[in-house]
Amino acid sequence: MDSHLLKVFVAVAKKGNISQAAIELDCAQSNVTSRIKQLEKNLDIKLFNRVSKGVKLTYEGEKLYPDAVEIIHKLEEAEAKIKNLNKQEILKVSSTQVNAPIRLVPFISKLKKDFPEKKIELYTNTSLLVIDSILNYDVDIGFICGKTEHKDIKILKEFEEELYIVEALNDNIQNCVFTYIDSCIYYIYLASLLRNEGNNDFETVTIENYETILACVELGMGRAILPINLIKKYGYENKLKLKKVDDSNTNFSTCLICRKDNEPNEINYFKNIEL
Incomplete structure (x- = not known):
């Protein structure tokens, strides 16, 4: 069943008027009418009777209405949860051991201050395994020693090391x-x-x-x-x-990285963070 058709049906049922429903849905009245007809055809039932001031639910329409409302509510709830990924309630952070005391600890301290509702999960490992965990979507971001040229990895922030x-x-x-x-x-x-x-x-x-x-x-x-x-x-x-160490021919900077197709929602925050 097409959820868009159900949304039109619920709007018309609430307003009891096709033109008012069209205003609420921000679409043409003809579109509302055609979608109601399409839903009626799909279900093989009549949903509305025309009355002097608009439309009124039929017996079948009254039976459908609470289920339609619940379906739309569930869909909106699911959409909200997906959109709430913008808040990214859990952030999984990995780091090399050498960076844990000098980068990771102040990093977490800033996150807790600026995003107090966010849950943070921590993991430590070698640079290669931090990269692997990001490539496998096991963690969101990580601190590694040195740069990586992997095509799927994005460097969010580079920190020079002496x-x-x-x-x-x-x-x-x-x-x-x-x-x-x-x-x-x-x-x-x-x-x-x-x-x-x-x-x-x-x-x-x-x-x-x-x-x-x-x-x-x-x-x-x-x-x-x-x-x-x-x-x-x-x-x-x-x-x-x-x-x-003469760093002119070396690549020992610390990099905060993520997967290119799994960028954290606070990407600009991480790009500008000072540690």
């Missing part, structure tokens, strides 16, 4: 590299740098806590490569030897 290789202040440093995970692009860069310098014997140790990594580096147990924001967050900027 990376530093950190070592203990003394020179007695073990030949070890600390990282959160060995697929981290920061670690891959540092490992490549060491190998190019002829250091192929370093040990790799993964520790899933950046504050612990910094503490181990301070003790001379090895070196690491981290964003300055993270180093400062844990108060190690004056406790370690810092060597800034």
Whole structure:
């Protein structure tokens, strides 16, 4: 049954007058008449009797009316729910671990302030898995390390990062590299740098806590490569030897991304957010 025909039927039944229903529906009176006739033909019943001041529901029309009202209400309710996706009641956010304390936390803080009714779900993973989760529609937006050239991914916001290789202040440093995970692009860069310098014997140790990594580096147990924001967050900027990474030939910016065909409704907000 055509919902548009039902809407015309309900409007005419409420007004008891075709011309008034046409005004309410913002269409020509002839269109209202033809749609009523079409509905009557589809149902094979007569819905209205003509009276001196307009039209009056027939017995069959009276039987149809409450069901028609309910159907239209359900349709409008469904349309409202779909349109309410503009509010996007739940926002699923993913982030790399390195970005969780320096980007994700202030990001969530701003969201909670500016969109207090929004429910936020958080996930952390590697950059590649964050991208996969967005491509699979499992999350809406995510923070990754470095840019992605994937044809289905859109970069909403890019944040420049200052990376530093950190070592203990003394020179007695073990030949070890600390990282959160060995697929981290920061670690891959540092490992490549060491190998190019002829250091192929370093040990790799993964520790899933950046504050612990910094503490181990301070003790001379090895070196690491981290964003300055993270180093400062844990108060190690004056406790370690810092060597800034030349970023002229690197791509270490943090990017807030989404899927091109699944843009968040607050896209302009995310494009302009400062963290």
